[in-house]
Amino acid sequence: MMNTQLTVFSLLERAERYFPKKHVVSRTHSGIRRLSYAEIGKRTRRLSSALEKLGVKRGDRVGTLAWNDHRHLEAYFAIPGMGAVLHTINIRLSLEHLTYIIQNAEDKVLLIDEGLVTLIEKIKDDIPSVKAFVILTDRNQLPETTLEPAYHYETLVSEGNENYEYPTDIDENESAGMCYTSATTGNPKGVLYTHRSIVLHSMTVGLADTLALSESDVAMPVVPMFHVNAWGLPFSAAWFGTTQVLPGPHFTPKVLAELIDNERVTITAGVPTIWLGLLNELESGNYDTQSLRAIVCGGSAAPKGLIRKYEEKYNIPFIHAYGMTETSPVATVSRLKSYQQDLSYEEKLEIRSKQGLLVPGLEAKIVNHQGEVKWDGKEMGELLLRGPWIADSYYKEPEKTAEAVKEGWLHTGDIATIDEEGTIKLVDRTKDLVKSGGEWISSVDLENALMAHEAVFEAAVIAVPHPRWQERPVAAVVLKEDAKDKVTKDDLLDFLAPQFANWWLPDDVIFMEELPKTSVGKFLKRELRDQLQDRSVELR
Template sequence: MMQAPLVLTSFFKRAESYFARKSIISRTSPHKIHRLTYGQWAKRTRRLADALTKLGMTRGTKVGSFAWNQHRHLEAYFAVPCSGAILHMVNIRLSEEHLIYIINHAEDEILMVDVDLLPIIENIAPKLETVKHYIIMTDEPALPKTTLQNVLSYEDILATADEEFQFPEDIDEEAPAGMCYTSATTGNPKGVVYSHRGLVLHSIMLSMSDSMGIAERDVVMPIVPMFHANAWGLPFASVNVGATQVLPGPQFTSALIMDLIEQEKVTLTAGVPTIWIGALQEQEKKERDISSLRAICCGGSASPTRLIRTFEEKYGIPYIVVYGMTETTPIVALSNYMSWMEDWPIEKRIEARAMQGMTMAGIESSIINEAGEVPWDGETMGELRLKGPWISNEYYRDERTADAYRDGWLYTGDIAVRTADGFIKITDRTKDLIKSGGEWISSVDLENALMTHDAVLEAAVIAMPHAKWQERPLACVVLKEGQSVTEPELLAFLENQFAKWWVPDAVVFLEEIPKTSVGKFLKAKLRDNVAEIYPKSLV
């Protein structure tokens, strides 16, 4: 066989050659939408590579992007790695402390910044040790006033660059192409480096029919941020197949999401559950034609079964739960229905859909506990571990590598069961499992049940100390606007679904549940917040 390297340059050249007429719709501000073809995008991407090279970008240079989902970010997605450099997609929602840490730790030399995010970078710039150039991405002809030094305009540097710039032909497929940092709940974020080979194989997997099935005829709108875990790989896969891309840009709302789906005839979209909870509320306020959607992909945290069922039954839109991590590029499992599930009752089908699904071809998964590999009984819990060609094998320059990577496996820290059908169901994080009287209680199962109640918008269940039972579950609930329900009513609602010892001892009603930068419940912060109410124990 020919030794053809698996590199992102092949995706770029394919889109440039075959899909030059296809569209990229990019929203860069509340009042500005750019419409460009892949042909135009390709020329701009070559110009960007030339401009960055003239600024000193060479093989292995770290180039940071601090940006929303928009066309300039997509240009960087290819211009940087196809030149042999490394794109560091900086999570714009991290704290200033963590932003300083990851930019310095990655040793970013060039930082591309969306203009509306400029104040954040100005605040931390004095503490950034390696950045030599700042490139401002803006639609305006003139740069805004700024305290930054060595500032350039993105459009200005493209204007004088060469659109015939040639990417190197000798990039090794194992060479680093991109990097992201985890959104840490404790300690500093951990860096994960993605190789060309891993990104290419991951993208091909996303085009498989039993995966997301991304194809040329699709109109793909990644709501999941391009600054987190490669936007779940959607930009790379879409370029490879020539799918139309809709990039929603900054500060989007539920109304904007639904408008874009209707106006651009989006066929596939992806985001975390909070996105789809808000989108469904917006749809019920003002109905749009969303019949173009062939699938909604959702991950990051558990999806309420009521949410899944509403999209599938009322709107006829498959709601596919996906599972992955920053460390896994990220997608490793999806909850697509198998052929033998077609005749199942709707309740059983939705229950399967709410799981993390079956491990994708190319990935090996194992769930183990102290007794070894757990049986496929849907009940026995263990820690999920993974291996495969797009699973990372270490954290970037971080001693915590040894905690997660052992014996050729990535130990995810997720507690899971596996059903007889081979579906993975995450029951908790190792740090969030509730151990009461020596028995494990799944906070995820309780949260999912609570969020099926008509009055409940969001619910998180945490462990609180207990003098007798070691720990007991406490339910933290946010109600829907205009709805009301009492603590006894919610507890009675759960008693019909779970063993008595699983039912939380109390319910706390909150205005909001703290979340991480990517929309996951921040349970460590939540425990701190409710500690004033239950400072020592539930008894």
């Protein structure tokens, strides 16, 4: 067979050649902009040419601090296309972590959205590796900044060569992209993606039993392009000629609802907090969402009540998926098998509320101290993964690599079960399990059950120390506005009681105005534990 190389720019080349009339709809600071893939291709080549003039060479890291828009999409292909490494930087990290990852990655150039310039100005003296700052803006002139040297993106692109020729000798195993974990503890860890891993992952996103992305779709990645490459959707969508709708900076549930309505979005992806907010907007507004064939949800488990509301009231299919920075990220997708289609809705909902089946191309096993767990949906263990888009190391972190990658398997740190059908269900992170009296309690199961209550907007369950049982679960709950001061702790415990053994029930329910979250919208349980560390619970 021919030994052809799988490279990232080939994905956009296909869009240019076969789908030049298809569009990217980009929401920017000044409004909506529409560009064809033919235009995106030319601008991308111009950007590569401009970066080369700024001194970017093969293997150099180029950082992006940007929203989901057309300029960020151009960088997705321009940087790896020229043999450099695309480093998408999480703009919601602390200044300390931003400084750390820019220096750890040794970024040579930063591409910065105009609204984020002040963020980098605060740390400019602490990131000496950066030799040039490129400002992404709709304005005709460079915004005022203390960054130096600073360049105007559109000027660079206009002066670049639209016939720039990409190197043909890039090896598919060279690094193409780089993301850092969101670091709930310690410093973020860098993960390098190869051209080969990105291309193979992109192909998987198009399989019928995964996300089934195709040319006929209109895809809106709400998950940030700085978070695990927006789950790979921009790469796959370009390759398949899919229309892309990029929601841009500071979007709101109203903005998302309007884009779905106006652009006839067929598939969108994001974390549960996004879909909770959108659901509230749909409840209060008047939007046409009939075009949507799927909402893809990852990052954390979505409560059954949320899935049910979207499907029963709005007729929008809801797809659970699972992954992490180290898995590029798609590792499992919750799809029903053909013979499961005849089950009752409640039975199907039970299956689809799990994280699902391993996608083709990967291997998995779930192990505990006794070995691999039984396929009974009950026995718990840590999920281990391996495959061509699973990380085998952390950048410059041999000790952390040794902790996470053992005998060729990535130890995810996620505790899971697997049933007789091979359906995987995450029950917790290893550090978030509640170990009470020697038995494990899943905080995720309790959270999902609480969020099925009609009065609950968000819920997180943590372990607190207990003198007799070692640990006990405590629930932190945010009520919906119209339910505040009307629902009590006992109401929620009574709601949970029929669903769990008595010893699983939280010892306390604490009502809060807001739950702390990570930079990508997950519940930040470390901070919640710090807030509630002095909370005492009664002996049960």
